[in-house]
Amino acid sequence: MVRKIKKIGFYALLLLAALSFLYPFYWMILASLTPEQNIGTLGIVPQGITFEHYTGMIEKIPIWSALFNSVFVATLSTFGVIVFGSMTGYALAKMRFKGRNLLFYTIIFTMTLPFQITLIPNYILMVNFHWVDTLAALVVPSLNSAFAILLFRQAFMTIPDDLIHAAKVDGCGDLRIIFQILWPNIIPSIITVGILTFMTSWNDVLWPLIVIREEGLMTMPQLVTLFAVGGRSEAQLGVKLASAVLLALPIIIAYLFLQKYFIQSMASSGIKS
Amino acid sequence: MANVKFEQVTKSYGKVQAIQPVSFEVKDKEFMVLVGPSGCGKSTLLRMIAGLEDITSGKISIDNTIVNDLSPKDRDISIVFQNYALYPHMTAYDNMAFGLKIRGLKKAEIKEKVMAAAKVLDIEDLLDRKPKAMSGGQRQRIAIGRAIVRNPKVFLFDEPLSNLDAQLRGQMRLEIASLHKRLEATMVYVTHDQVEAMTLGDRIIVLNKGVIQQIDTPQNLYNHPANKFVAGFIGSPTMNFIEGKVVDDNGIASFISNDGVIRIEVKDKIRDLEHTEVILGIRPEHIYSLPTNIDAPVKFTTTVKWTELLGHDGFAFFEINGVQISARLVAEELLNPPFERELYIDREKIHFFDKVSGVAIG
Ligand SMILES: Nc1ncnc2c1ncn2[C@@H]1O[C@H](COP(=O)(O)OP(=O)(O)OP(=O)(O)O)[C@@H](O)[C@H]1O
Ligand SMILES: [Mg+2]
Numbered sequence: 279m280v281r282k283i284k285k286i287g288f289y290a291l292l293l294l295a296a297l298s299f300l301y302p303f304y305w306m307i308l309a310s311l312t313p314e315q316n317i318g319t320l321g322i323v324p325q326g327i328t329f330e331h332y333t334g335m336i337e338k339i340p341i342w343s344a345l346f347n348s349v350f351v352a353t354l355s356t357f358g359v360i361v362f363g364s365m366t367g368y369a370l371a372k373m374r375f376k377g378r379n380l381l382f383y384t385i386i387f388t389m390t391l392p393f394q395i396t397l398i399p400n401y402i403l404m405v406n407f408h409w410v411d412t413l414a415a416l417v418v419p420s421l422n423s424a425f426a427i428l429l430f431r432q433a434f435m436t437i438p439d440d441l442i443h444a445a446k447v448d449g450c451g452d453l454r455i456i457f458q459i460l461w462p463n464i465i466p467s468i469i470t471v472g473i474l475t476f477m478t479s480w481n482d483v484l485w486p487l488i489v490i491r492e493e494g495l496m497t498m499p500q501l502v503t504l505f506a507v508g509g510r511s512e513a514q515l516g517v518k519l520a521s522a523v524l525l526a527l528p529i530i531i532a533y534l535f536l537q538k539y540f541i542q543s544m545a546s547s548g549i550k551s
Numbered sequence: 552m553a554n555v556k557f558e559q560v561t562k563s564y565g566k567v568q569a570i571q572p573v574s575f576e577v578k579d580k581e582f583m584v585l586v587g588p589s590g591c592g593k594s595t596l597l598r599m600i601a602g603l604e605d606i607t608s609g610k611i612s613i614d615n616t617i618v619n620d621l622s623p624k625d626r627d628i629s630i631v632f633q634n635y636a637l638y639p640h641m642t643a644y645d646n647m648a649f650g651l652k653i654r655g656l657k658k659a660e661i662k663e664k665v666m667a668a669a670k671v672l673d674i675e676d677l678l679d680r681k682p683k684a685m686s687g688g689q690r691q692r693i694a695i696g697r698a699i700v701r702n703p704k705v706f707l708f709d710e711p712l713s714n715l716d717a718q719l720r721g722q723m724r725l726e727i728a729s730l731h732k733r734l735e736a737t738m739v740y741v742t743h744d745q746v747e748a749m750t751l752g753d754r755i756i757v758l759n760k761g762v763i764q765q766i767d768t769p770q771n772l773y774n775h776p777a778n779k780f781v782a783g784f785i786g787s788p789t790m791n792f793i794e795g796k797v798v799d800d801n802g803i804a805s806f807i808s809n810d811g812v813i814r815i816e817v818k819d820k821i822r823d824l825e826h827t828e829v830i831l832g833i834r835p836e837h838i839y840s841l842p843t844n845i846d847a848p849v850k851f852t853t854t855v856k857w858t859e860l861l862g863h864d865g866f867a868f869f870e871i872n873g874v875q876i877s878a879r880l881v882a883e884e885l886l887n888p889p890f891e892r893e894l895y896i897d898r899e900k901i902h903f904f905d906k907v908s909g910v911a912i913g
Pocket of ligand 2: 595709
């Protein structure tokens with residue numbers, strides 16, 4: 279009996295916590311569909327449904343091109359990080375060469391540098407490359423990441439050398455070994471890297487704000503931020519909320535599909551020795 | 552099919568020299584076994600043949616072509632590993648077909664080869680399974696299948712049976728032997744199990760600390776070990792070693808153990824070694840309880856301290872020079888230790904080794 283009560287209490291607590299997380303989302307979505315004058319008094323119950331905030335948003339800002347830019351940049355850098363990260367990780371885990379460990383520790387070290395420190399040098403680099411106001415400035419610098427390298431290296435370390443030896447004798451080169459032999463055996467790591475990279479890229483505001491000024495090249499979060507904070511919305515709360523919903527939507531959809539891996543990646547952070 | 556030749560090949564890992572200069576030739580169609588204790592460099596040597604390990608100096612040739620700079624895929628070899636090393640995400644069929652696919656063979660041709668190999672190894676009903684769904688023995692069959700489908704010039708095996716249980720190991724050993732006969736292939740086989748070495752090898756290379764100790768047929772290694780290391784390594788249980796001196800024993804050149812228990816007349820070269828310290832080697836199976844059926848029995852008396860019965864026969868343990876010695880005797884002789892008794896050494900079966908260098912004398 280006591281155990282049952284304890285259990286009920288526990289679940290009630292969990293429910294409360296879940297609701298407190300979900301409520302803002304619910305409210306945001308609901309409010310984005312509620313006429314402007316009702317938003318101020320909106321609680322849990324819908325007070326009229328309208329799509330005018332969405333149509334308003336589409337009229338006022340180039341949201342479709344921003345959506346395209348975001349998808350383009352996030353997809354490309356995710357792809358790049360998975361491909362190049364696993365190549366680097368493979369070299370660090372399975373190839374023998376002078377300075378391998380030094381290289382690895384240097385890469386790890388860069389993870390400890392805060393983004394703010396490299397911001398200005400990176401910007402200057404973009405200027406010198408004439409990449410400012412091009413999507414290259416968003417994509418190229420994020421085609422590999424220290425975190426992904428670390429994660430792939432750890433994953434490859436757990437694969438026995440003989441598997442690679444067998445593949446070499448069978449006629450595989452290093453690239454085929456990585457993509458055809460090793461990849462199928464580290465799928466959870468790939469998905470972890472993929473999700474985290476995509477999210478990081480998708481949510482990034484600061485870097486795009488610095489290197490992109492042309493509206494047509496802006497990413498969603500950048501545009502939405504400018505729109506919401508920068509006053510282009512003419513202080514209409516509903517329109518701001520509509521753009522926020524659009525910003526969150528892809529991540530929510532991705533989460534629903536990849537939930538299992540997402541939790542796994544958060545639980546382990548992917549790092550095991 | 553082809554030969555494999557090593558000429559003054561060495562291998563260093565940084566400052567550690569894992570393989571001292573080695574030279575040998577594995578002849579066409581020969582089954583060569585590489586044995587030695589753990590860490591002696593067997594796998595390194597095998598991987599150098601495969602091209603999975605660079606060599607530090609020297610020349611390796613396969614089929615009379617120098618392969619030093621050829622990558623593994625161009626050496627036309629295949630290799631079977633101790634832990635199978637099957638591709639976990641592929642079925643048994645795909646594991647065997649993979650190398651052929653990469654080499655661009657047609658689908659029908661691949662199928663024909665895989666099915667033929669599967670038939671030889673009796674694994675036809677496993678082809679749809681992934682490695683995870685197979686037992687160790689089945690996996691090793693698939694791995695052997697993967698090696699034979701390509702019909703390479705040289706087969707390499709790195710302790711392929713040591714993850715299997717004793718019974719399966721015995722069975723697979725026979726199968727590998729018959730595979731060698733059937734394929735008429737050149738094979739190099741690494742093992743630390745000397746039963747495998749003795750039963751499979753046409754010839755055996757005994758390796759210790761990166762140095763070749765002896766290359767010979769199993770029988771010659773057993774009967775004429777080149778040094779104390781080989782003598783102790785080949786044969787199970789291991790050879791007994793008794794320290795002593797060559798002296799003039801009332802006008803007869805004799806070996807006398809340090810404690811004086813063993814006195815054996817010596818001949819030939821050993822005679823010239825008067826007053827030098829030598830080591831006598833005698834296998835447990837060459838110490839007898841009766842002098843009958845021995846050409847040149849040498850009697851000694853000792854106290855058997857304890858015994859080990861293995862059914863039909865067993866081992867008696869006693870001490871000479873304070874060192875434990877074993878003799879293989881029939882079970883009836885081994886009851887109720889300790890006891891005192893006379894034992895006989897066959898003088899024709901003894902070996903002598905230099906006490907310092909361990910090199911065989913005579
Ligand atoms: N990658 C490496 N780096 C440094 N030393 C190595 C490396 N690989 C092997 N060695 C050393 O070379 C020696 C020979 O190793 P090898 O693996 O060939 O031994 P082995 O005879 O196959 O032993 P085992 O029976 O245990 O498999 C060992 O002393 C080992 O420590
Ligand atoms: Mg080994």
